[in-house]
Amino acid sequence: MTPMIAVHQLVKRYNGVAAVKGISFDVKEGEIFSLLGPNGAGKTTTISVLSTLLPPSEGDAAIAGYSVARQPMAVRRLIGVVPQELALYEDLSARENLLFWGRMYGLSGRDLHRRVEEVLALVGLAERSRDRVKTYSGGMKRRLNIGVGLLHRPRVLFLDEPTVGIDPQSRRAILDSVKALNAEGMTILYTTHYMEEAQELSHRVGIMDHGELIALGTQAELTRQVGQCETLLLHIGEAEDPQALAQALQSLPGVQQATATDHQVAVITADAAQVLAPVVARAEQRGIKIHSVDIQEPNLEAVFLHLTGRGLRDR
Amino acid sequence: MKPILLIGWKDLQVTFRDRAALLFMLLAPFLLTLGLALVSGQFSEAGRIEQIPVAIANQDDGQLGQALVKLFQDSTLADLVSPTVVADPEAARRLVDQDQAAAAVIVPAGFTASIVPDDGAAPPAETVAITLVTNPARPIGAGIVRAIVEEYLSRVETGRVGGEVIVRQLVETGRLMPQHIRAAAPAIGSRAVVAAVAEPALRLRAATAASGPADFNPMAVMAPGMALLFLMFTVANGGRSLLAERAQGTLPRLLVAPVTAGQVLVGKLLGTYLAGVAQMLILVVGSALLFGLRWGDPLGVLVLILAAVFAALGWGMLLTALARTPGQVTVGGAALMLIFGLLGGSFVQFGLMPGWWQALSHLTPNAWGLDGFTVLSLGGTLADLGRPLLGLVVMGLALGAVSLLLFSRRSPEKQL
Numbered sequence: 001m002t003p004m005i006a007v008h009q010l011v012k013r014y015n016g017v018a019a020v021k022g023i024s025f026d027v028k029e030g031e032i033f034s035l036l037g038p039n040g041a042g043k044t045t046t047i048s049v050l051s052t053l054l055p056p057s058e059g060d061a062a063i064a065g066y067s068v069a070r071q072p073m074a075v076r077r078l079i080g081v082v083p084q085e086l087a088l089y090e091d092l093s094a095r096e097n098l099l100f101w102g103r104m105y106g107l108s109g110r111d112l113h114r115r116v117e118e119v120l121a122l123v124g125l126a127e128r129s130r131d132r133v134k135t136y137s138g139g140m141k142r143r144l145n146i147g148v149g150l151l152h153r154p155r156v157l158f159l160d161e162p163t164v165g166i167d168p169q170s171r172r173a174i175l176d177s178v179k180a181l182n183a184e185g186m187t188i189l190y191t192t193h194y195m196e197e198a199q200e201l202s203h204r205v206g207i208m209d210h211g212e213l214i215a216l217g218t219q220a221e222l223t224r225q226v227g228q229c230e231t232l233l234l235h236i237g238e239a240e241d242p243q244a245l246a247q248a249l250q251s252l253p254g255v256q257q258a259t260a261t262d263h264q265v266a267v268i269t270a271d272a273a274q275v276l277a278p279v280v281a282r283a284e285q286r287g288i289k290i291h292s293v294d295i296q297e298p299n300l301e302a303v304f305l306h307l308t309g310r311g312l313r314d315r
Numbered sequence: 316m317k318p319i320l321l322i323g324w325k326d327l328q329v330t331f332r333d334r335a336a337l338l339f340m341l342l343a344p345f346l347l348t349l350g351l352a353l354v355s356g357q358f359s360e361a362g363r364i365e366q367i368p369v370a371i372a373n374q375d376d377g378q379l380g381q382a383l384v385k386l387f388q389d390s391t392l393a394d395l396v397s398p399t400v401v402a403d404p405e406a407a408r409r410l411v412d413q414d415q416a417a418a419a420v421i422v423p424a425g426f427t428a429s430i431v432p433d434d435g436a437a438p439p440a441e442t443v444a445i446t447l448v449t450n451p452a453r454p455i456g457a458g459i460v461r462a463i464v465e466e467y468l469s470r471v472e473t474g475r476v477g478g479e480v481i482v483r484q485l486v487e488t489g490r491l492m493p494q495h496i497r498a499a500a501p502a503i504g505s506r507a508v509v510a511a512v513a514e515p516a517l518r519l520r521a522a523t524a525a526s527g528p529a530d531f532n533p534m535a536v537m538a539p540g541m542a543l544l545f546l547m548f549t550v551a552n553g554g555r556s557l558l559a560e561r562a563q564g565t566l567p568r569l570l571v572a573p574v575t576a577g578q579v580l581v582g583k584l585l586g587t588y589l590a591g592v593a594q595m596l597i598l599v600v601g602s603a604l605l606f607g608l609r610w611g612d613p614l615g616v617l618v619l620i621l622a623a624v625f626a627a628l629g630w631g632m633l634l635t636a637l638a639r640t641p642g643q644v645t646v647g648g649a650a651l652m653l654i655f656g657l658l659g660g661s662f663v664q665f666g667l668m669p670g671w672w673q674a675l676s677h678l679t680p681n682a683w684g685l686d687g688f689t690v691l692s693l694g695g696t697l698a699d700l701g702r703p704l705l706g707l708v709v710m711g712l713a714l715g716a717v718s719l720l721l722f723s724r725r726s727p728e729k730q731l
Contacts, residue, residue: 051571076573087564089325091332100325104318104572132332148568 002065004029004156004187005050009059012045019045021211022059027189027204029155032182034198035191036300037208043191044084046208047158050189051081063156077105080154082146084161084191090134094125094144097133098151105152115151122177123147139170146174156187163197175200195301207304214307223298229256231302232267232279233294240288248286252278259305266305318574319582326556326586327593330549339548340594344541345601351537351662366397367456370407370419373400377427383420383445383467395459404446411448414670417456420464421446430475452673454536454689461693535608539688540661542598543623543681547655549594550624550631551648553587558641580722587631591624611691615700619687622707626680629714630655636721655679683707 005027012020020042027033035043048054050061052072060067066074088097098116107115120126123143125136133141142162150157159178163171178201182188192198198205199219207215207222215222236242242260249258249267254275257268269275272295283290296302330336371387373380387398399416401407407419422445429443447464449457486493560566560583569579599616602608610616630651638644656662658672659681676682687703 048567053567053571073573073575076571079571081568081571083564083567085564087568089329089565090563091329092325096328100321101568101572103321104569104574106573 003027004064005189007061010049010056010061011058012049012054013057019211023213025206025213025216027187029187030185031203032188032190032201034202034205035208036198036205038193041208042211043208044160047160047191051079051158052076078155080149080157082149082159082162084164086141086145088133088141088144091132093130093132095129097148101148102151107152119147119151139166142166142170150181157181159188159190161191195299199300205300209308215303222300222303225303229268229270229298230272231296232269232272232276233296234265234290235292236263236288236290238263245283245286245288248282249279252282259309268302268306318578319585322579322582323585323589326583327589330590336552340545341597344545344598348534348538348541367395367459368416369396369398369460370410370416371398371400372404372407373422374424375422375426379427379430379471380422383422386467408448411450414450414452417450417453418460419448430471449693451686451689458693534606535692538602538608539685542595543684544652544656544661546591546595546624546627547652548648549591550587550627551634551644553590554631554635555641555644557583557635558638558644562641584628588624588628591627592620595620595624612696615691615697618697619700622704623680623684625711626707629711632718633714636718655681660685677706680707680710
């Protein structure tokens with residue numbers, strides 16, 4: 001069976017610098033596939049190439065068998081794109097935006113108007129549909145941004161970090177919408193640097209870092225890579241030096257890896273309960289006060305930490 | 316084609332919802348026209364215009380040709396016009412071409428005889444017409460000369476009709492026998508016509524002054540000047556919107572829709588073009604209704620507007636192709652608007668400027684547009700707009716071609 005998205009040795013360079021370095025993966029029809037990685041990992045560039053916005057430098061990708069490099073118009077008819085940045089006409093109303101974009105995708109007449117009403121209801125903007133977009137809150141704009149992408153019932157929907165910078169309620173609404181769309185059979189490629197979103201939504205996850213796909217699989221498959229390890233997350237004060245604490249903990253017996261992030265130190269260990277007391281004692285020896293400790297089961301954050309030695313939100 | 320129309324219409328909607336843009340596109344030209352007219356004293360313009368150079372080539376050996384020359388040389392018109400009598404029509408045309416005359420008046424041979432036949436001669440089948448060659452760089456001066464000539468011709472006609480009435484009355488009262496009409500009528504007619512054109516020039520001057528404001532209302536020059544000035548704002552604003560689409564993220568969204576990049580670009584240009592045409596039409600209709608301006612032949616005005624917006628769009632495209640950010644287009648557009656306004660005659664009459672200035676001015680759509688609007692306001696029609704229309708269309712095509720070349724050289728990454 002032909003995969004809905006097939007990416008083969010895809011390379012994209014900007015002025016000779018590779019932003020995507022020969023990645024390959026497939027996405028099956030009806031699947032939610034997440035690309036997880038920190039900012040600058042190459043997720044948006046990958047979506048830009050897959051949506052035909054940018055030509056690949058090397059390799060190719062196909063959507064439903066159509067090459068993004070050689071058959072871009074065929075690809076464009078199949079896909080919907082929700083870009084990371086808002087892409088709306090702020091002097092037009094939500095309804096006018098949807099009507100314009102719907103017509104651009106060939107919708108017309110009753111079908112167009114019915115679809116606009118459906119999408120307005122789906123994104124919760126029916127009551128404000130005639131107001132200019134410039135009067136909307138950030139969350140409302142985000143929801144409309146998504147509505148535009150799925151208006152024409154695309155077979156494949158690309159969502160590029162759709163929840164960046166919005167309130168928890170809007171985020172929840174967006175995640176629920178994504179699940180609902182997938183339940184209707186839509187194939188979704190979702191990029192995020194929020195581990196929780198990837199875990200909640202995805203059938204499979206690809207982890208990207210520095211333009212490379214460093215891991216790929218289901219959540220269970222990925223967490224298996226870090227074994228049965230747990231993560232001790234130590235929260236320290238703003239004045240403390242997390243790097244110094246991480247270095248001090250690295251040599252403790254039972255500690256596999258200690259990594260400093262913002263006001264936190266993540267310690268990967270096979271037995272969190274066993275190393276907790278020595279960890280706290282070593283911190284006290286160094287005069288560093290630990291405010292609180294979380295013990296996390298194996299998750300995608302731990303996988304990324306294990307593979308790169310950095311947190312997902314580190315720069 | 317449909318995506319192009321959709322994008323064009325959407326842009327027109329967006330433009331006419333932008334209050335700041337509307338202020339510049341519509342309100343500012345009206346206010347500036349009104350302000351400049353008040354400052355310059357719109358109805359005292361004739362008092363400021365002095366010594367209008369006129370070339371006269373009189374090839375008529377009759378009384379009427381002489382009378383027209385004398386009229387221009389009359390002391391009562393000495394302050395207003397400065398006539399130069401030349402030997403032949405070519406010399407007169409040359410003076411206009413060299414901008415040494417606001418107009419040339421050419422009286423062809425047989426003019427008098429075509430109106431008042433010699434004794435015993437048969438009445439002419441067709442009247443010989445006086446030729447008036449106007450200088451588009453001196454619209455007001457040329458207009459005043461035209462008014463003087465028209466007034467003169469009106470008197471000629473009055474005298475001719477008067478002569479016929481006199482002859483008829485003499486016959487009806489029995490003071491002239493029908494068999495003597497053929498011999499006496501030319502002399503009577505001639506005397507009546509000559510008497511009509513030889514009336515005191517003071518009356519003619521008053522007539523010119525009275526008819527002047529109606530025919531040569533300075534607002535008729537200022538209004539198109541301001542409209543063309545702010546047309547540059549509109550096309551720059553259109554260019555800014557193309558880069559704004561990039562900045563606001565809608566350009567990438569358009570480029571992943573099932574349309575080509577060319578359709579997106581043409582759609583954007585169409586939107587700007589429609590906005591420019593709408594702006595010009597609103598200003599023309601508005602000034603006609605508010606200020607009573609007569610723009611001239613409606614078809615000519617419409618075609619001239621279409622051509623002027625096309626040429627201005629070329630400059631807008633070039634500006635956009637050279638700029639990288641909406642801010643650069645805004646700043647560049649404002650500079651271009653003012654430079655073109657100054658150079659192209661929106662603020663200062665061409666006629667007052669040196670020759671090199673006038674030559675340079677025709678790099679701007681303003682100058683060509685003003686040439687055309689002047690022709691129309693002086694009574695010309697679409698058929699008389701060949702030169703300005705050609706100038707505007709060639710300018711639009713040339714600038715458009717250069718701009719498209721520059722656009723096509725940008726890599727996809729730089730277009731986003």
